Amino acid sequence: MQWSENVNIKMADTILILGACGQIGTELTQSLREIHGNENVIASDIRYGDDEFVKEGPFEIIDATDREKILEVIQKYNISQVYLMAAMLSATAEKYPQKAWELNMNSLLIILELAREKHIKTVYWPSSIAVFGPSSPKVNTPQDTIMNPKTVYGMSKLAGEHWCNYYHDKYGVDVRSLRYPGIISWKTKPGGGTTDYAVDIYFKAIEEGKYECFLDENTMLPMMYMNDAIKATIKIMEADSKDIQIRTSYNLGAISFTPEEITNEIKKHLPDFEISYKPDFRQDIANSWPQIIDDSKARQDWNWSHDFDLASMTEEMLKNIQSKIISA
Ligand code: SER
Numbered sequence: 548m549q550w551s552e553n554v555n556i557k558m559a560d561t562i563l564i565l566g567a568c569g570q571i572g573t574e575l576t577q578s579l580r581e582i583h584g585n586e587n588v589i590a591s592d593i594r595y596g597d598d599e600f601v602k603e604g605p606f607e608i609i610d611a612t613d614r615e616k617i618l619e620v621i622q623k624y625n626i627s628q629v630y631l632m633a634a635m636l637s638a639t640a641e642k643y644p645q646k647a648w649e650l651n652m653n654s655l656l657i658i659l660e661l662a663r664e665k666h667i668k669t670v671y672w673p674s675s676i677a678v679f680g681p682s683s684p685k686v687n688t689p690q691d692t693i694m695n696p697k698t699v700y701g702m703s704k705l706a707g708e709h710w711c712n713y714y715h716d717k718y719g720v721d722v723r724s725l726r727y728p729g730i731i732s733w734k735t736k737p738g739g740g741t742t743d744y745a746v747d748i749y750f751k752a753i754e755e756g757k758y759e760c761f762l763d764e765n766t767m768l769p770m771m772y773m774n775d776a777i778k779a780t781i782k783i784m785e786a787d788s789k790d791i792q793i794r795t796s797y798n799l800g801a802i803s804f805t806p807e808e809i810t811n812e813i814k815k816h817l818p819d820f821e822i823s824y825k826p827d828f829r830q831d832i833a834n835s836w837p838q839i840i841d842d843s844k845a846r847q848d849w850n851w852s853h854d855f856d857l858a859s860m861t862e863e864m865l866k867n868i869q870s871k872i873i874s875a
Contacts, residue, residue, distance in 0.1 A: 559583065559587060560583060560587070560627045560628050560668075560669075561583075561587050561588075561589070561624050561625050561626050561627050561628070562579055562583060562587060562588045562589065562626065562627070562628045562629075562630065563589045563591060563617075563620060563621065563624070563626040563628070563629045563630070563667075564576050564579070564588065564589070564590050564591060564629075564630045564632060565591055565592075565609060565611045565617070565629065565630065565631050565632060565633045565654065565658075566591075566592055566611060566631070566632035566633030566634065567590035567591055567592050567596070567606075567632065568590075568592035568594070568595070568596030568735075569592070569632055569633070569735065569737075569738070570730060570732055570735045570736060570737040570738070570773075571632055571673070571727075571730060571732075571773070571776060571777075571780075572590075572592070572630075572632040572633075573596065573734055573735040574732065574734055574735070574773055574777055575630060575632065575777055575780060576588060576590045576604075577603075578777050578781060579630075579781070580603065580604055582781070585603055585604035585605075586604060586605065588604055588605075589604070589605045589606070589607060589620065589624050589626065590604060590605065590606045590607075591606065591607040591608065591609040591620065592608070592609070592633070593608065593609070593610050593611070593633070594608065595608070605624070607620050611631065611633035611650065611654035611657075612649065612650060612653045612654050612657065614657045614660075614661075617657060617658070617661065618661060618666060621661065621666050621667060622666070626666075626667055627667060627668045627669065628667065628668060628669045628670070628671070628784070629658050629661075629662075629667050629669075629670050629671070630671040630780075631654055631655060631658050631670065631671065631672045631673075632673065633650065633654055634650065634651050634654075634673070634700075634703075635647040635650050635651060635700065635739065636700060636737065636738065636739040636740040636741075637675075637677055637698050637700040637701070637739070637740055637741045637829075637832050638739050638740060638741050638743075638828075638829050638832065639738070639739030640698060640699045640700040640703070640739070641698060641699060641700075641828065641832070644699040647699045647700060647703060648699055648702075648703055651700070651703035651704070651707065652703055652706065652707065652710075655672055655707045655710060655711075656710065658670055658672070659710060659711070659714045659720060659722065662714065662718075662720040662721070662722065663714060663718045663720055668721060669721045669722075669723070669784065670711075670720065670721065670722040670723070671722075671723055671724070671780065671783075671784055672707065672711060672722060672723075672724050673724065673725055673727050673780075674704045674705075674707065674708050674724050674725065674726045674727070674795075674796035675700070675701070675704045675726055675727055676688075676726055676727070676728050676729075676768075676769055676836050676837055676840065677696060677698055677700050677701035677704055677832075677836065678694055678696055678701050678704050678705040678708065678726060678796070679692070679694055679696065679701070679835075679836060679837050680693070680694060680695035680696045680697050680701065680835050681695065681697060681834070681835045682695050683695070683837060684837070685837050685838045685839075686837075686838055686839050687839055687840075687841040688798070688837035688838075688839070688840050688841055689798075689841050690793065690797070690798045690841065690843075690844050696835075697831075697832070697835045698832055698835070701835075704726075704796075708724060708795040708796045709795060711724055711794060711795060711796065712794045712795045715794040716794070721788055722794065723783050723784060723786075723791055723794075724794075724795070724796035724797065725779055725780065725783060725796060725797050725799045725845075726796045726797060726798050726799055726840075727771070727776060727799060728742070728768070728769035728770050728771050728799065728800060728801065728840060729741075729742025729743075729745055729768055729769065729770040729771070730742070730770075730771055730772075730773055730776045731745050731746055731749075731770055731771065731772050731773060731860060731864065732746065732772075732773035733746075733749070733773075733863075733864055733867040733868050733871060734773070734867075736750070741762075741768075741829045741832045741833050741836075742768055742770065742833075744760050744761055744762055744806065745768075745770055745804075745806075745809060748760065748806070748809060748810070748813065748822075749813070749861075749864040749865060749868055750868055752813050752817055752820045752865070753817075753865065753868050753869055753872065754872070756817070756819055756820060756821065757820065757821040757822070757823070758820075758821075758822055758823075759822075759823045759824070759825050760806045760822060760823070760824050760825070761825060761826060761827045761829050761830070762806055762824075762826055762829060762830055762833050763806070763824050763826045763830060764805060764806050764807040764810075764822075764824055765805050765806075765807065766805055766806060766830070766833045766834070767803050767804065767805045767838040767839070768803065768804075768833055768836060768837075768838065769800055769801070769802075769803050769836075769837060769838065769839060769840045770801065770802050770803065770804060771799070771800075771801035771802065771853065771855075772801070772802075772853075772854075772855035772859075772860040772863065772864075774854065774855060774863075775801050775853040775854055775855055778853075778854070779799055779845070779851055779853075782849060782850070782851065783797070783845075783849055783851075786848075786849040790848050790849050791848065791849065792844070792848050793844060793848070797842070797844060797845040797848075797851075798840050798841060798842040798844065798845060799840065799842050799845055799851065800839070800840035800841070800842035800853070801853035801855065802853075802855070802856055802857050802860070803838055803839045803840075804857050806822065806824070807822075808857065809857065809861070810822045812857050812858060812861045813861060813865070815861075816861065816862070816865050817865070
């Protein structure tokens with residue numbers, strides 16, 4: 548089936564998630580299945596995730612750079628929306644720059660083309676705070692400002708944002724995007740990012756009572772609890788198309804903290820927790836990123852607001868990791 552402007556029967560959305568077994572993909576799949584029903588949300592990844600997840604609803608093995616396979620699955624399930632969550636994150640991308648560029652760019656261009664050809668109606672594609680660079684203002688980083696990313700990941704996200712905007716302006720593709728900060732979650736760990744320390748620290752605090760941090764104690768970065776990230780993602784996708792005024796990608800903010808501040812918060816619950824610092828190559832990446840994001844456009848255009856601060860997130864993280872370990 549092809550989607551066209553004059554389809555006037557309101558059809559339920561059938562959703563394909565590429566990269567469904569990743570940190571955000573896992574929880575996004577679960578939330579979208581609660582909203583749309585298990586059978587209307589097709590999870591896919593390059594490999595199987597855990598068994599439960601695969602059994603909950605349809606699952607397909609898809610390499611996000613394989614156009615033929617993606618189109619086959621789109622046609623098999625009459626997909627109307629695609630969430631393209633597959634990507635190589637900042638730290639891993641520095642080790643494999645060519646591969647990162649190929650995965651991050653080719654997958655996006657394939658999906659945008661499929662939308663232009665009207666095989667799908669709406670596209671969600673995440674961008675990142677990594678689009679900013681050392682010359683961007685660090686505090687209250689504006690939506691539009693100097694952008695000189697220093698990482699391959701940031702370069703791919705900035706180029707991707709402009710491709711999204713181009714396909715929207717030139718071909719009317721309904722593509723929506725958010726610049727995620729570091730996302731903190733307990734269900735699935737992130738892999739290969741610079742903000743990953745803020746997840747690892749909670750696990751190590753519970754499992755070992757100590758943590759060696761790869762960023763120094765004063766490195767402030769923008770962060771967000773997973774529940775808020777999922778809320779924002781679903782909210783921008785449910786918003787009226789006319790309210791989405793930015794078609795590159797929206798700044799999205801919630802909280803900002805340093806390794807020292809998160810440590811102090813953890814110590815309120817686990818007073819014996821010990822931290823040490825051993826910055827590595829990821830310190831340079833973090834130093835090139837903003838500290839606090841100005842997300843007022845998202846708040847104005849489609850009523851974005853976050854729920855979790857550092858204290859409430861820490862409570863949730865520690866509680867959930869503890870019960871996860873007990874039930875394992
Ligand atoms: N969390 C990502 C990373 O650290 C940033 O978008 O690479």
